[in-house]
Amino acid sequence: MRDDDSNWFAKWEEELPSPEELMPLSQTLITPDLERAFGIRNPNNPPPSAPPPPPVPSQAQNTPSSQPNSSAEFESSEMGGNGGGSGGAGVASGGEEPARTLKRPRLVWTPQLHKRFVDAVAHLGIKNAVPKTIMQLMSVDGLTRENVASHLQKYRLYLKRMQGISSGGGNGGGSGVNGNASMAPGGSDHDLFASTPVPAHFLHPGRPNSDHFLPFVPVTAMQHHHHHQMAAVVGHHHPHPQLRPQFFGTSPPNGQFEHPFLSRQSQQPVQRMGTPVHSGNPVMASYVDDLESATAATANGRKVLTLFPNC
DNA sequence: CATAGAATAT
DNA sequence: AATATTCTAT
Numbered sequence: 001m002r003d004d005d006s007n008w009f010a011k012w013e014e015e016l017p018s019p020e021e022l023m024p025l026s027q028t029l030i031t032p033d034l035e036r037a038f039g040i041r042n043p044n045n046p047p048p049s050a051p052p053p054p055p056v057p058s059q060a061q062n063t064p065s066s067q068p069n070s071s072a073e074f075e076s077s078e079m080g081g082n083g084g085g086s087g088g089a090g091v092a093s094g095g096e097e098p099a100r101t102l103k104r105p106r107l108v109w110t111p112q113l114h115k116r117f118v119d120a121v122a123h124l125g126i127k128n129a130v131p132k133t134i135m136q137l138m139s140v141d142g143l144t145r146e147n148v149a150s151h152l153q154k155y156r157l158y159l160k161r162m163q164g165i166s167s168g169g170g171n172g173g174g175s176g177v178n179g180n181a182s183m184a185p186g187g188s189d190h191d192l193f194a195s196t197p198v199p200a201h202f203l204h205p206g207r208p209n210s211d212h213f214l215p216f217v218p219v220t221a222m223q224h225h226h227h228h229q230m231a232a233v234v235g236h237h238h239p240h241p242q243l244r245p246q247f248f249g250t251s252p253p254n255g256q257f258e259h260p261f262l263s264r265q266s267q268q269p270v271q272r273m274g275t276p277v278h279s280g281n282p283v284m285a286s287y288v289d290d291l292e293s294a295t296a297a298t299a300n301g302r303k304v305l306t307l308f309p310n311c
Numbered sequence: 312c313a314t315a316g317a318a319t320a321t
Numbered sequence: 322a323a324t325a326t327t328c329t330a331t
Contacts (some may be wrong), residue, residue: 106324150324188322
């Protein structure tokens, strides 16, 4: 009589690991608005018709005022009970913040994004589930290793907590929002983590098992029509040459197929945005920061970037 | 030197 | 509380 939790589990697994479904994990954090604002385009998400050239001030050297204001076009996603909302668009204005050292808004992990995260981890296996790999597998443009690492850290704590209590976590259902706040002693990420079921192997430390599923499928599909904006965020501010998993599939010029995740991407000075900040550092390309569809309200002046509205 | 992980800061 | 940033170990 205690196997009722195996249900949601199986269900979850069923719809989860479809490599083919996962492969095209190419979501972008950059919203169309952002693309327009920056004059950048997503090779994956080319607009059907040529959009009118927005009065983009073209990159102006390092003008601090180049702060992309958040012109958030709220998706008007109806959320249950959201009263209020973000009504006003805060035109930040004001002062010119030193755009130098642009700081990117905090990434908001939505259930969808988290799902991708968990899926990636599940496919990689705990052993290979390291930030970098996860990040690559997720293929979420804009997502950084640091973002994933931070989330991973917290996720691990969550898992530990669950192991401690062994009771579940069940939520599952999954259908949408659930006002379930369930257990978790002293926990708090309920809603988020609980939204996504946890793979069994995660809870079992010692498990000789395991091969998970197949290795991977040769990524070839990348042009699928799926307008699903995943999330948007990020910029960069660190002297860390981040790689940009934008085009993964496509036959490698090497003629050799390699696992996308294992592929050594090293640092590719991919300069793709229309922000040729030539302030002296050709490698420093800060980009994207703005938000759209946001429900995140500001809390304190801290600009928050929110991901997709809801599922 | 780069990355993972924990610790710490915001 | 949720993320980011920093520090340390590998």
